[in-house]
Amino acid sequence: MRFAWAAELMLVIVPTLDARAARAQSPAAPQPGRFEVAIGSLWTGHQALGSNDANETTSAGGSLTLFSTSSDLASAAGLEGRVGVRLRRRLEADVEASYARPPLRIAISNDFESAAPATATETIRQFTIGAGVVWYPPYRVRRGSRVAPFAMAGGGYLRQLHESAILLETGRFYQFGGGVKYLLASRPTRPLKGLGARLDVRALVRSKGIAFDGGHYTSPAIGASLFVRF
Amino acid sequence: MRRSLALALVAAMVFGSVQPALAYLKFGVTVGGAQMTLKWAQTPVRYFVTDQGVSGVSATDLQAAAGRAFATWQAVPTASIAYQFAGFTAAAPGRDDGLSTLGFRSRPELDRVLAATSFVVDAATGTLVESDIFFNSAFPWSVAPAGEANRYDFESIALHEIGHLSGLGHSALGETELREGGGRRVLGAEAVMFPIAFVAGSIAGRTLKADDIAGISDLYPDGDFNQALGSISGRVTKDGQPIFGAHVVAFDVARGSVVGTFSLNAQGDFSAGGLSPGPHVLRVEPIDDADVESFFEAARTVDVDFRVGFIDRIVVVPRGGDSGEITLRVVRK
Numbered sequence: 046m047r048f049a050w051a052a053e054l055m056l057v058i059v060p061t062l063d064a065r066a067a068r069a070q071s072p073a074a075p076q077p078g079r080f081e082v083a084i085g086s087l088w089t090g091h092q093a094l095g096s097n098d099a100n101e102t103t104s105a106g107g108s109l110t111l112f113s114t115s116s117d118l119a120s121a122a123g124l125e126g127r128v129g130v131r132l133r134r135r136l137e138a139d140v141e142a143s144y145a146r147p148p149l150r151i152a153i154s155n156d157f158e159s160a161a162p163a164t165a166t167e168t169i170r171q172f173t174i175g176a177g178v179v180w181y182p183p184y185r186v187r188r189g190s191r192v193a194p195f196a197m198a199g200g201g202y203l204r205q206l207h208e209s210a211i212l213l214e215t216g217r218f219y220q221f222g223g224g225v226k227y228l229l230a231s232r233p234t235r236p237l238k239g240l241g242a243r244l245d246v247r248a249l250v251r252s253k254g255i256a257f258d259g260g261h262y263t264s265p266a267i268g269a270s271l272f273v274r275f
Numbered sequence: 276m277r278r279s280l281a282l283a284l285v286a287a288m289v290f291g292s293v294q295p296a297l298a299y300l301k302f303g304v305t306v307g308g309a310q311m312t313l314k315w316a317q318t319p320v321r322y323f324v325t326d327q328g329v330s331g332v333s334a335t336d337l338q339a340a341a342g343r344a345f346a347t348w349q350a351v352p353t354a355s356i357a358y359q360f361a362g363f364t365a366a367a368p369g370r371d372d373g374l375s376t377l378g379f380r381s382r383p384e385l386d387r388v389l390a391a392t393s394f395v396v397d398a399a400t401g402t403l404v405e406s407d408i409f410f411n412s413a414f415p416w417s418v419a420p421a422g423e424a425n426r427y428d429f430e431s432i433a434l435h436e437i438g439h440l441s442g443l444g445h446s447a448l449g450e451t452e453l454r455e456g457g458g459r460r461v462l463g464a465e466a467v468m469f470p471i472a473f474v475a476g477s478i479a480g481r482t483l484k485a486d487d488i489a490g491i492s493d494l495y496p497d498g499d500f501n502q503a504l505g506s507i508s509g510r511v512t513k514d515g516q517p518i519f520g521a522h523v524v525a526f527d528v529a530r531g532s533v534v535g536t537f538s539l540n541a542q543g544d545f546s547a548g549g550l551s552p553g554p555h556v557l558r559v560e561p562i563d564d565a566d567v568e569s570f571f572e573a574a575r576t577v578d579v580d581f582r583v584g585f586i587d588r589i590v591v592v593p594r595g596g597d598s599g600e601i602t603l604r605v606v607r608k
Contacts, residue, residue, distance in 0.1 A: 099526045099533050099556075101450060101463030102484070104473035109450060109463030114528055114556060151528060151556055153585050157450060158560065160583035165556055167589040211593035212552055255554070257529040 075238065075274055077131045083243060085270020087125040087143050092118040092264035094149075094257050113155040116257055118169070118264075121147035125268055129179065137179040139199065145171045149255060167208040169255065173218055175201015191228040197221065197245060205254045216254030220266065222247030239274035300444030300468075300537060300570060301494055302394075304401045311401035313394070314442040314494050319359035320406075322440075325378025326363040329412045332379075332429060334363060336418045341377050344433035347481070348441060351488050353504070353549070355497035356441055368407035371395055375440070376407045377433070383413040387458060389472055390432050392439035406440040408433070415475070422478040431473065431480030438468050443490045444570065445470040447522045448535045451564040459565065465533050470569040485532035489549030500549070505592040508546035509601030510538065511559060513581050517543025520567065520577030523603065525590070526556040537570065545603075552594040557586040559603045581605035 075081070094116040100108040123145025129137045149169050154162040177199015200219040207214070224245025231239045249266040256262055302313035322345070324338040332340075338360065345358040361374075368376040373395075382388065388411055395405035410416065410432065417426035449464035451471060461471050466486040473479050483491075492500050511521040521538040523545045536547035561579035562570060571577055584605055590598050 097528055097531050099524070099558075100531065101448065101465040101533075102479050102482075103463050104461060104477035104479050106477075106479045111450070111463075111465075111524075111533070112526075112558065114526070116528060149554070149589060151554070151589055153556060156558075156583065158583045160558070160560075160585065163585040163587060165585065165587055165589045167554070167591065207554070207591040208589075209591055209593075209599060211596060211598070212591050214553075257554075 075131055077133050079131045079238070080275045081127075081129040081131075081137070081272050082275070083125075083127040083129070083270040083272035085125055085243070085268060086122055087145065087266060087268045088122045089120060089145060089147065089249060090265040091120045092147075092251065092262050094118060094255065094262060095260065097257060098155075109157065110155060111157050112153055112160070115152045115154075117150055117152075118255065119148040119150055120264075121145045123147075123171070125270065127270065127272075135181040135183060137181075137195075138176070139179060139197075140176050141174070141199070141201075143171075143173045147171060169208070170206040170210075172204040172206075173201055175199055175218065175220075177201075177220070191231075191241075193226045193228075194223065195226065195245075196223040197247070203251060203254045214254045216256065217252050219250040219252075220247045222266075224268070226272070237273060237275060241272050241274070243268070243270045243272055300446065301442050301490065302444055304396055304398075306398065306401035312442065312494065313396065313401070313403060315356070316400070316402040318355065318495075319357035320375065320440070321359050321361040322375045322377060323361050323364040323366070325367060325376060326365055327367075327379060329379050329416060331423075331426065332416045332418050337378070337429070338363070340418045340430045341433050341437075344430050344437050344481075347434055347483060348437055348491060351483065351491055353488065353492040353497055353500040354495045356491065356495040358437075368409040369393060370407070371405070373405055375405050377436075378409065379412040379416075380409040381412045382409070385411055385413070389414055389427055390436050392436045403442070408436040408440060410436075417476075422476050424476045427472065427475050428478045428480065431467075431478060434467050434481060434483070435472070438487060438491070441491060442494050443468055443487070445565075446486050446490070446535055447537070447562055447564065447570060448484070448486050448524065448533060449564055466535065470565050485527075485530075486534045489534045489547065493548045502595045503552075504549050505552050505594055505596055505598070506546060506548040506550060507555065507557070507590055507592060507598040507601060508544070509598075509603060510543040511545060511603045511605060512543055513578065513605045513607060517541065518578040518581070518605070519543065519575065520562060520571060520579070521545070521581070521603070521605065522560050522562055523547070524558040524560070525550055525592075526558065527551050527553060528556060529553045546597075550592045552592050554589045554591055557590050557601065557603060559584055559586075559605055580608055582608055 096115045099111040125143040127141040129139040151165045198221040203216040205214040226243045228241040245268045247266045252261045303310045326334045328334045390410045415426040417423035446466035446468040448466040449469035450462040451459040538545045560583040567577045
């Protein structure tokens, strides 16, 4: 293990001392120990939250449906920030936070007394904070390419604040997916070593929070951000 | 100083009412010009059972079934009310003797009245002094665990009447249809305190619902009821004017439970407590599944000329607080 640490330290130190050596690396692959800060937008797709009926009890002990409801969290775009650090050449650890305002909708139908169908809505303020890992596969689009594909997985804490700010729901989220990073500019000898863009597609799984039946619900998500490397 | 309110609050029909207090249909009395909620000042509420049985129900059966019904109310974890069986008595219910008594009486002229609850109130303090329940022996009764065809389940009807004895009025959480020859048949109900009983043979009325639990807890809050649960409040308007007597139903989307209340004053104000925190759907409807007199004094003008509808926003009940002012606008039929 000591040898491994020594090797890692060498990899951190060598690029800072030898710019020519750094140029020999792929520009999309920073060395371990490097930080990356990103900010961008995150679009989260529609998330069904299940159905529930307002029932009354019949004389036989059965159910009579007064009306039915079906709930969902509509798609929304929000902000996302991330700080990552290279642990190894192909492995990065991230902490991230996001903010979005998805509309919560409850569609009401099938009223026993024929009330017109309706949709009740409110806007949720949703905050997440989490952590994850990014893995870069051992191949490139072409040698020296500025494009680096990656796979990602992570999870974290979810806070959803109702519109009137009088009730907070908490839960967890998990996500996995993949994407690419494209290095727009590379300056290995400067403190600010690079500027790039990141695009990823994820499956976002949320549990608890505003999940009326306590289940897990999955929705697609697309993230697009700009990052800088130090 | 005592005066009897001479109420007949029944499972099958109602004869009168008192002014409802805001939040739930609980009873109120006016003392010194101020309205007070009618409730027991001290618990356990001691009750006697008459030593007279009827066909199929002995005095011992009567006491056992009534005891189960009292125990059901007492078991509500968020309510503090308690009851205590004080013994058998030869006195019939309805006598102003300072003793709360349950028992049978033959009232064949009341051909749609299964049972009724009466009160004696201290007019100086507004507190309950006595409450009697009579069960009409003109009807066939049963205490069989699984019920009996063509016989009314004593425990179910006792559960309803004990709700009245405790201070609860009627709930409108039920759907009915008119029967040929008069009267209504219950299609579904989600409150023991719905004024019309299930058909003979049914035992579906032995279980308290969310509406009943919220009501009794609102009257006799216990534990963290006020901190853990929340409330809604607002007003109902039609053509910009407040309306009285609109039935407002709050549906807890996460738990699937319903709690009802009414707009209860000239400003159209409504409120309901004991709601679980979280998003709710609000439905408003006119009273059309029971006689209006089952809920309000006959002298009150209840507006039933509007369509059933829903509010177009999600109402969020906070933990230990109120939703804030909600306006429910209804449309004329």
